[in-house]
Each structure stands twice: as structure tokens, then as C-alpha cells.
Amino acid sequence: MGCGLCQGVAGEARLRVEWDEQGAYRPHVLTDLDPPTQAAIRAVCPGLRMQLPAPVSRAAGGMNDLIFGHVERMVEAYAADPEIRFASSSGGILTALAVHLLETGCVQAVLNVAASPDHPARSISHVARDRAGALAAAGSRYGPAAPLLRLHELLDAGEPFAVVGKPCDIAAVRNLARRDPRVGRLVVALLTVMCGGQAEMPFIWELLARQGVTEDELESFRCRGNGCPGPTAFETRDGRRFAFTYDEAWGDSIHEWGLPFRCKICWDSQGEQADLMSFDSVAPEHVEGESEGFNTVLVRTSRGGGLFREAEAAGAVVVTRDVGLDALHQWQPHIVRRRQNALSRVTGTALRSGVLPNVDGYRLLRAARTGGLRGFAHNAVGAWKRAGRARESMPSR
Ligand SMILES: Cc1cc2nc3c(=O)[nH]c(=O)nc-3n(C[C@H](O)[C@H](O)[C@H](O)COP(=O)(O)OP(=O)(O)OC[C@H]3O[C@@H](n4cnc5c(N)ncnc54)[C@H](O)[C@@H]3O)c2cc1C
Known part of the structure; x- marks a missing residue:
């Protein structure tokens, strides 16, 4: 996602998040990363984990x-x-x-x-x-x-x-x-x-x-x-x-x-x-x-x-x-649609790429139900196709 956090976790000598010629911040691994560092990066990367902490979802009032x-x-x-x-x-x-x-x-x-x-x-x-x-x-x-x-x-x-x-x-x-x-x-x-x-x-x-x-x-x-x-x-x-x-x-x-x-x-x-x-x-x-x-x-x-x-x-x-x-529902219709389609898109992406991100706590199944079955299938197939194209266009490093 290019947020830059993995550089701080691994240390600049081992991984640098740098601007590349395609115009994106991407991580560049400079030395072999040991398994604990790789695990630490996977645990913090928001591309792989956006997990709603219980205290936020359950806050009273x-x-x-x-x-x-x-x-x-x-x-x-x-x-x-x-x-x-x-x-x-x-x-x-x-x-x-x-x-x-x-x-x-x-x-x-x-x-x-x-x-x-x-x-x-x-x-x-x-x-x-x-x-x-x-x-x-x-x-x-x-x-x-x-x-x-x-x-x-x-x-x-x-x-x-x-x-x-x-x-x-x-x-x-x-x-x-x-x-x-x-x-x-x-x-x-x-x-x-x-x-x-x-x-x-x-x-x-x-x-x-x-x-x-x-x-x-x-x-x-x-x-x-x-x-x-x-x-x-x-x-x-x-x-x-x-x-x-x-x-x-x-x-x-x-x-x-x-x-x-x-x-x-x-x-x-x-x-x-x-x-x-x-x-x-x-x-x-x-x-x-x-x-x-x-x-x-x-x-x-x-x-x-x-x-x-x-x-x-x-x-x-x-x-x-x-x-x-x-x-809010009236003023941000694109945000409403994206949440309704999130589960189908994550699923389509996971089936194609084998990467299943952690989406715990976000009520995605209930949101998907409000979008209907046809919309679900359409978005899942679309994400499956695009995940393939996205993977092909990723730089090899
Ligand atoms: C990529 C993006 C998409 C957006 N999409 C929507 C939308 O769909 N609907 C909507 O209502 N509003 C959207 N916004 C928010 C909107 O453009 C304003 O940022 C928001 O109204 C905050 O206004 P403000 O006057 O309080 O912000 P300001 O007082 O101007 O402060 C903005 C703050 O955000 C930080 N910031 C700016 N760009 C980024 C960035 N790319 N990454 C991290 N931090 C950043 C700045 O450093 C600054 O601290 C989006 C903003 C961004 C950056």
C-alpha cells in the first residue's frame, strides 16, 4: 500500500520504501529478511491486515x-x-x-x-x-x-x-x-x-x-x-x-x-x-x-x-x-458501495492470489447482504480478473 511502515519495522539497512519509476512508494528488500522480521512485517502491513479492535467496535453509547x-x-x-x-x-x-x-x-x-x-x-x-x-x-x-x-x-x-x-x-x-x-x-x-x-x-x-x-x-x-x-x-x-x-x-x-x-x-x-x-x-x-x-x-x-x-x-x-x-449515506454513496462490495472483492482477490487479508470486525458479510447476490458475483469475478492483471504488472523486485 506504500504507507512506509515496513521500513521502520525491518530497519532502513534491510528494507527501504522508495519512490519508483512507476510513481509509487514500494518496499525494496536490500538483504535477506529473517523469518521473525518477515512475520513482523506481515503483522503490521495494512495491505494484509485491517482488523477492527474490539474496544472500538464495542464502545458503549x-x-x-x-x-x-x-x-x-x-x-x-x-x-x-x-x-x-x-x-x-x-x-x-x-x-x-x-x-x-x-x-x-x-x-x-x-x-x-x-x-x-x-x-x-x-x-x-x-x-x-x-x-x-x-x-x-x-x-x-x-x-x-x-x-x-x-x-x-x-x-x-x-x-x-x-x-x-x-x-x-x-x-x-x-x-x-x-x-x-x-x-x-x-x-x-x-x-x-x-x-x-x-x-x-x-x-x-x-x-x-x-x-x-x-x-x-x-x-x-x-x-x-x-x-x-x-x-x-x-x-x-x-x-x-x-x-x-x-x-x-x-x-x-x-x-x-x-x-x-x-x-x-x-x-x-x-x-x-x-x-x-x-x-x-x-x-x-x-x-x-x-x-x-x-x-x-x-x-x-x-x-x-x-x-x-x-x-x-x-x-x-x-x-x-x-x-x-x-x-452520510446520501453524501458518500461511493463509500457505501465500496463497503457493500468489499467482501466479494476481497474474496475474488484471495481466490486468484492466494492472499487472504484479515478483515475481522468489519461486518463485511452483513454489508454484502445489502448489496444483493448478483452484485456479489459480479464484483467477485471482476476482482478475480483484476487481481490477475495487478499481479502481472507488479515489479519483479
Ligand atoms: C486520498 C484521499 C481521498 C479522499 N476521499 C474522500 C472522499 O471520498 N470523501 C470525502 O468526503 N473526503 C475525502 N477525502 C478527504 C477530503 O479531501 C479532506 O481531506 C477532508 O475533508 C479533510 O479536510 P480538512 O480541511 O479537515 O483537512 P486539512 O486541514 O486540509 O488537513 C488534511 C490533512 O490530511 C493529510 N493528508 C493529506 N493527504 C494525505 C494523504 N494522501 N495521506 C495521508 N495524509 C494526508 C495532510 O497532511 C493534513 O494533515 C479524501 C482525502 C484524501 C487524502
């Missing part, structure tokens, strides 16, 4: 939804600081929470992703230590990202920190917590986005190529932000500037992005292992002509609830209203 999981509280909100709200992807809640955690001394660092200084269309693992650092990482980056490449650096430093990442990144940190007690002691909050999947780099290269620009010429590249959703904007070192609306750049369906195969079979787009998630508020009144963004915030754990209440009380975030689960 709140609401439980078959598709979206356990929800303690769901509201519409935005960052009180206008600079944060403007620079961020939607309402700036994730950046506001990062700044709040840093400025109140709850954490010394926030692990997230930001544009690479050398190749701004690429994303690098980034550590924010203050407001400026958090702002530098604001905004969704839809291409490949390996936020966990620097996770072990923070664990080794022994200081409290928070992690912002996609649901798969968060699941990887939860996997590591089962083996490494430092995670439980030092990771103060796990924050995520609703994730329709990441765009493959060739999609971004093509976006640049249509304007006659190559990646090497870029001075800056943003997928969105600076308004909501804000322009997809890039600038070359020789001063050419380009800006596109969200629809012009990304199309009206996430399926046009060339999602990696693993994203298509993902069973946790809704980040059930996080403490809190923040995503687009696509309430009809915010979709047309809205330049000030709003987030829907979904609190999953009491730790996430405590953090959000403190940020609200401190005036870092502004809550506008409660949101119900019905709205």
Missing part, C-alpha cells in the same frame, strides 16, 4: 451503523482560524486540531504528509512541530503518500505525538500498537479522512502533460485547498501558472483517477480505527459557489471526543450543527 461503523458524535464544523480554514482542504478541522494539540503542549509533533520540496507533485512523510509546520501540510494530497516513513523516528524520540493519515495508515499504526507498546504510550491521537482512494501518479503526470509540463519543471503543486475545494494549482520554475477547478482536474467520479487495485478492494474507507475523522461536508447548501469550507467531523472514540471537545472549548474549532447518519 453513540450510534452504530452497518456501513459507517461506530459513531460517538457527528457534527458539521470548521477551523476558527480563517487562515487555517482557507489553506486547508475543506473546513481545516484536521489542521486546526494539529495546531491545537501542538500549541497546548499535548503533543510535540504531528506526523502527516506534505509536498516534497524537490518534486512538489509527490508527497513526503512530514513532521509538524508548530503552527507553520501544520499549515505547510494542510490540504488533501490525492497521489501516493507514505506518511509512516517517519513513524519510528518519533517513537524513538519518545515524545508524545499525533498521526494524521488515510484510514489504511491509521490501521497500520493500530497493527503496530499490538506489537510495540511505545505506540500506546506516545501516540495521543489518530486522525483520518474519509477516503475514496488515492490517485495513481500516472493520472497526475497526465494532468501535467496536458499543459505541456513535466514533473521535473514544477515549483509547486496543490491538489486542492486555498478555498473549498479550491483550485488544483501548479507553477513551474520558469513562472508558468496553471489552475483548474476540482471537476476539471479530477473529473466527477473517483473511478477516473486510476485508483490502485488495493484501494478498489478496500474495506475501511470510513476509517473505523481512527479516533476522529474529518471529511467534506457536501450538504447541498455548501456545494455550489461555497468558498469557505465546512467539514463533517465523525468522532469514533472517547479519546477523539475529548480532543474535539477541548478544541471546541478553546475556540479552535466552530461547530455549526449536528449531522445524522442518513446524511
Whole structure:
């Protein structure tokens, strides 16, 4: 999946997660890995294991939804600081929470992703230590990202920190917590986005190529932000500037992005292992002509609830209203469909590849029942075929 965690587990001298010419972060094994290291990697890899921990699935109170999981509280909100709200992807809640955690001394660092200084269309693992650092990482980056490449650096430093990442990144940190007690002691909050999947780099290269620009010429590249959703904007070192609306750049369906195969079979787009998630508020009144963004915030754990209440009380975030689960089903139909199809796709993939990931706790059978038998068969066969093609196109290393 390219999250970067296996590098920290095996050690950089033995395994490096590196950017390859196909535009993806992939693990490169440098020396023979002994069986315990291989087992440790398999145990933490979110590609193989996204397993809902019992305390999250069984938390008392709140609401439980078959598709979206356990929800303690769901509201519409935005960052009180206008600079944060403007620079961020939607309402700036994730950046506001990062700044709040840093400025109140709850954490010394926030692990997230930001544009690479050398190749701004690429994303690098980034550590924010203050407001400026958090702002530098604001905004969704839809291409490949390996936020966990620097996770072990923070664990080794022994200081409290928070992690912002996609649901798969968060699941990887939860996997590591089962083996490494430092995670439980030092990771103060796990924050995520609703994730329709990441765009493959060739999609971004093509976006640049249509304007006659190559990646090497870029001075800056943003997928969105600076308004909501804000322009997809890039600038070359020789001063050419380009800006596109969200629809012009990304199309009206996430399926046009060339999602990696693993994203298509993902069973946790809704980040059930996080403490809190923040995503687009696509309430009809915010979709047309809205330049000030709003987030829907979904609190999953009491730790996430405590953090959000403190940020609200401190005036870092502004809550506008409660949101119900019905709205979520309406606003995120692609996420609903993906969960309904997850079991069939994982099954089709497993039959073809022999790899059966751990999906415990995600209620996939019950979700599949709501999708119908025909849909199940169609998706299982589709995944079986695509798993074959995905395997053929994998690099041999
Ligand atoms: C790949 C991807 C797919 C998404 N799909 C959906 C969707 O289907 N539906 C929906 O409602 N919302 C989706 N979102 C979320 C949405 O784009 C916003 O990120 C979300 O609304 C959070 O807004 P914010 O203003 O609170 O974020 P901000 O305050 O701008 O903070 C965003 C944070 O996310 C981190 N981040 C950005 N990109 C990545 C990445 N690739 N990997 C790890 N961390 C990252 C940044 O470092 C930053 O800390 C997706 C986001 C991503 C990255």
C-alpha cells in the first residue's frame, strides 16, 4: 500500500520504501529478511491486515451503523482560524486540531504528509512541530503518500505525538500498537479522512502533460485547498501558472483517477480505527459557489471526543450543527458501495492470489447482504480478473 511502515519495522539497512519509476512508494528488500522480521512485517502491513479492535467496535453509547461503523458524535464544523480554514482542504478541522494539540503542549509533533520540496507533485512523510509546520501540510494530497516513513523516528524520540493519515495508515499504526507498546504510550491521537482512494501518479503526470509540463519543471503543486475545494494549482520554475477547478482536474467520479487495485478492494474507507475523522461536508447548501469550507467531523472514540471537545472549548474549532447518519449515506454513496462490495472483492482477490487479508470486525458479510447476490458475483469475478492483471504488472523486485 506504500504507507512506509515496513521500513521502520525491518530497519532502513534491510528494507527501504522508495519512490519508483512507476510513481509509487514500494518496499525494496536490500538483504535477506529473517523469518521473525518477515512475520513482523506481515503483522503490521495494512495491505494484509485491517482488523477492527474490539474496544472500538464495542464502545458503549453513540450510534452504530452497518456501513459507517461506530459513531460517538457527528457534527458539521470548521477551523476558527480563517487562515487555517482557507489553506486547508475543506473546513481545516484536521489542521486546526494539529495546531491545537501542538500549541497546548499535548503533543510535540504531528506526523502527516506534505509536498516534497524537490518534486512538489509527490508527497513526503512530514513532521509538524508548530503552527507553520501544520499549515505547510494542510490540504488533501490525492497521489501516493507514505506518511509512516517517519513513524519510528518519533517513537524513538519518545515524545508524545499525533498521526494524521488515510484510514489504511491509521490501521497500520493500530497493527503496530499490538506489537510495540511505545505506540500506546506516545501516540495521543489518530486522525483520518474519509477516503475514496488515492490517485495513481500516472493520472497526475497526465494532468501535467496536458499543459505541456513535466514533473521535473514544477515549483509547486496543490491538489486542492486555498478555498473549498479550491483550485488544483501548479507553477513551474520558469513562472508558468496553471489552475483548474476540482471537476476539471479530477473529473466527477473517483473511478477516473486510476485508483490502485488495493484501494478498489478496500474495506475501511470510513476509517473505523481512527479516533476522529474529518471529511467534506457536501450538504447541498455548501456545494455550489461555497468558498469557505465546512467539514463533517465523525468522532469514533472517547479519546477523539475529548480532543474535539477541548478544541471546541478553546475556540479552535466552530461547530455549526449536528449531522445524522442518513446524511452520510446520501453524501458518500461511493463509500457505501465500496463497503457493500468489499467482501466479494476481497474474496475474488484471495481466490486468484492466494492472499487472504484479515478483515475481522468489519461486518463485511452483513454489508454484502445489502448489496444483493448478483452484485456479489459480479464484483467477485471482476476482482478475480483484476487481481490477475495487478499481479502481472507488479515489479519483479
Ligand atoms: C486520498 C484521499 C481521498 C479522499 N476521499 C474522500 C472522499 O471520498 N470523501 C470525502 O468526503 N473526503 C475525502 N477525502 C478527504 C477530503 O479531501 C479532506 O481531506 C477532508 O475533508 C479533510 O479536510 P480538512 O480541511 O479537515 O483537512 P486539512 O486541514 O486540509 O488537513 C488534511 C490533512 O490530511 C493529510 N493528508 C493529506 N493527504 C494525505 C494523504 N494522501 N495521506 C495521508 N495524509 C494526508 C495532510 O497532511 C493534513 O494533515 C479524501 C482525502 C484524501 C487524502
